[in-house]
Amino acid sequence: MISKLLIANRGEIACRIIRTARDMGIATVAVYSDADARALHVRSADEAVHIGPSPAAESYLVGEKIIAAAKQTGAQAIHPGYGFLSENAGFAQAVIDAGLIWVGPKPSSIEAMGLKDAAKRLMRAAGVPVTPGYEGEDQSVKRLKSEADAIGYPVLIKAVAGGGGKGMRKVDSAEDFLSSLESCRREAKASFGNDDVILEKWITSPRHIEVQVFGDSRGNVVHLFERDCSLQRRHQKVIEEAPAPGMDEATRQDICAAAVRAAKAVDYEGAGTIEFIADASEGLRADRIFFMEMNTRLQVEHPVTEEITGVDLVEWQLRVASGEPIPLKQEELSINGHAIEARLYAEDPNGGFLPSTGRLDHFDLGTEGRIETGVEEGDIISPFYDPMVAKLVVWGESRSEAIDQLADIAESVEIWPVKTNAAFIANCLREADFEGANLDTGFIAAKIETLVSSDEAGDAIWQSAADFVALADTEQNEDLPIGLRLNAPSVLGATLHHRGETRFISAARATTAADATGFVDPKHAVVFAGGQSFVFERQSRGSGAAAAGGGAILAPMPGKVIAVDVADGDTVTAGQRLMVLEAMKMEHALTAPFGGTVTDLNASEGGQVQVEAVLCVVEPNLK
Structure with missing residues (x-):
């Protein structure tokens, strides 16, 4: 068994891994950037090593520094968590070449499933149903446009190296294809260093169904049933649950068997997830469920699977990485009750869901349910990393019981001055169609006006x-x-x-x-x-600095200017894109509030800006 483990990650997943390792008697080593010097995962580990400046590209994404930290502290193994280097086959191989244990699948498995185009071809060969689309090597704009036209709109553009909703665009018409392709490629290049894409037919009434699989070095592969992750905003999951509501036993057996075939096709070891897209227009049916991709790592939503199966997936990862077999056989696994998880983000739903950063002067998530977090009161929500504050997880005898529990927890969240989506989560859970399991991935977009609570004080x-x-x-x-x-x-x-x-x-x-x-x-x-x-x-004090009036365009958050579409003196129309900011790995377009002339342009491509900086002014057209 591993005796000392380095966690190559941060935040709540690092804290979660540390907790299981401690229960198993395994010493832990944290790594941290400048921004995380006093972070909870650093305080929780037995040892901690500084690995560089705050930007992830200079710290958490530098594999050489992480391997050096493991060698320095005598750690035997590296657990990558999720995100960062968790699905980087080159890093996995470097860990192994350094004589360390890689807590994850073999590099060849990561490589085989890492690119969506190759993975889909492999799954077809393994008899796993895949979504109709195009995953060819010809990446010319002309070919991609032609294939999209042939597939028929709406069509989905997906970065071959994508994940977490990055590098993904739904295109509703041929007229929008080229601009969506450009944006998708730019985001994919920035996030993954690869701007190749695939095209998929947009599924009517799509539900996101995924199956947790687990393999060991002895050729054994089991599934731990399915999760439903259909509640998404801009392709990022918000609420996940297990098992999938409305899934009958025959369909469950078919989809889970397909997931096991997919894992065996790449000789899979460790925890992984096979993601499917289901056409739920006539309910969940095996002949309308298609392979999308495989995540060769632990998923953010893994706690709901743990809650219904009684399994600690991190413990399984550490045991299998140490050479042990999977602790349970397939026939020993069963579903008990219902679990739901919500991702509590530091973002402002009333401000277009823009990230909210700063010090957590007041932070109280209560004592109910299972709370997975990497912060405490007084900690800082940094602009450098993903804005997830915590995962709120509940288990109930029934789905309705779990819904009520989680909605109560979300409504009781106390966080200030950082803004969160807690009220938004509660509204999603209380929505009649969610309670009735009338779900698809367009649920939030279709109901957004009713799901965002007013921030006016009554x-x-x-x-x-x-x-x-x-x-x-x-x-x-x-x-x-x-x-x-x-x-x-x-x-x-x-x-x-x-x-x-x-x-x-x-x-x-x-x-x-x-x-x-x-x-x-x-x-x-x-x-x-x-x-x-x-x-x-x-005591009637003023409300602080007044917002810039008229057509002043303010930076809604700290970030980097990645595109400037206008110049001083340009005439613009209402809604026209002026520039694009990038923050927390997402792009945010700033548009003209009304028609007018651009003046006082203070932004340039590549520049860093602070929140509420005046980037330009749109002088209204006066008639």
């Missing part, structure tokens, strides 16, 4: 803030934040300022919302309700 929220301030004043304890619950008696009131409005409110009126919590400090009153935070300034 009367009950104002009242809650006044109650908190009044109670704090009566207790004469304003020097420290005070956690409060509503309906405490008070005869006072408070003058509060919120988003340009000032009110005096008497405390303890009947309109107080009984399910809100919050705290006060000398400057603020913060109310948490329904998964959102509402901040009020005390």
Whole structure:
């Protein structure tokens, strides 16, 4: 058995691996960048090694530094987690060549499934059904456009080396193909160093179904049933569950058997996931489920599989990497109950889901369910990495029980001043079609207007803030934040300022919302309700720096300018793209709010900008 393990990752997955390793008596080594010097995974490990500056390309993605850290600390093995180098066959081979144990599949398996075009050809040969499309070597724009026209729109463009929703575009019409291809290739090149793509027919009523597989060095392969990951936004998973609702036993046996064939076709070892796309227009049927790709690593959503099977997949990874067989046979595995996971992101749904960064001055995820996180109160959400704050996981005897549990947890999230999608998660779970398992990957896009809660503070929220301030004043304890619950008696009131409005409110009126919590400090009153935070300034102080008025185009987050489409003096129309920012591995287009003339252009391609920097101004056309 491995005695010392280096985790080549960060955040919640590093913490999760450390927890299992400790339970197994395995010493752990963390690696960290400048930004993560005081991160939770560093504090949790037995040892920690600094590997470079904050950008991942200069630290977590530099395989030589990670291998050197393992050698320096005497670690026998390297676990890559997910993301970063987890599916890099070259790094896996370098680990092995250095005389270390690679906790993952063989490099040849990663290579075989790493490119979507080659993987689809391999799966066809193995008798696994694949989605109709084009995965040829001719990558000329002319050929790709011709193939897309022949497949018929809508069509999906996917980077062959893609993952996590990066390098993927749905194209609804021939007129949009070339611009979508350009954007997809640019993102793929930046994320994966490879801008080759494949094309797939867009499936009507698509559901994302995936099967957890596990292999060992003795040729054994088992499946641990399926997960449904259909709730996605911009191809990134938001909510995952196991088992898939509406999956009958015959269909389950067929899809899981196909997944095992796929794993055996590449002589697979360790944890992996076979991803399928299902045409659910007539329910889940085996003849309408097609192979998409294989993830040759542990998945973000692996906890839901653990919850329904009682298996610790990280423990299995470490045992199999140490040369042991898979701990259980297929007939010893079964489904128990239902599990759901939601990805809590540091992002602002009311601001177009742009990333939210900064210090977690208040951070409370409660004590219910299974919380997987890599941060604690006082930690920093950095602009350098993925914005996931935590995974909220629950298990229930039934799907409806699990839904209720997870929605309650999401609505109780208390995070400030960083914004999160907690209320959005709760709204997804409470939506009637989700509760009725009427799902497909277009669920969120179709219902987005109803799923994003208003961030305007209603009367009950104002009242809650006044109650908190009044109670704090009566207790004469304003020097420290005070956690409060509503309906405490008070005869006072408070003058509060919120988003340009000032009110005096008497405390303890009947309109107080009984399910809100919050705290006060000398400057603020913060109310948490329904998964959102509402901040009020005390004693009628101003609301801070005014937003730039008129047509000023502000940077919505710190990032890098990767494209500038206009110049000073250009005439633009409403909605026209002005420039593109890249932050947290995603592209964000900034558009003109109305027709006018571009002035005061302060952005250039390749430049770094800070949040709320004025990038240019659009002077409106006056008639």
